Amino acid sequence: MSSNIAQNYPSGLESEAQRSAAVTAALERFDGLRAKVATEATPLGDVGPDDEWWVWVCPRGDFEGRLHAAGYALERRAVYTVCDSCGEAFLR
Numbered sequence: 001m002s003s004n005i006a007q008n009y010p011s012g013l014e015s016e017a018q019r020s021a022a023v024t025a026a027l028e029r030f031d032g033l034r035a036k037v038a039t040e041a042t043p044l045g046d047v048g049p050d051d052e053w054w055v056w057v058c059p060r061g062d063f064e065g066r067l068h069a070a071g072y073a074l075e076r077r078a079v080y081t082v083c084d085s086c087g088e089a090f091l092r
């Protein structure tokens, strides 16, 4: 995970509704991802419906995956993201 920190490819912005839906879908789709996020990240906290979030391109595979903010990394000042395609977690 940490080796990918330097690879930042912002893909655009999404609304809080889009982010929330994407993360929820990823957590339901990939076994163990919910537990991994709970262990390695803290919640995003006070999130409003008008908030917008960066989306990043997943560096894995065919670059079709998008990384959505799922929390904040516990030990780094970084956003903890999950991929909607491969289920991996990355810091951004």
Ligand SMILES: [Zn+2]
Pocket (backbone or CB within 6 Å): 058, 059, 060, 065, 066, 083, 084, 085, 086, 087, 088
């Ligand atoms: Zn991915």
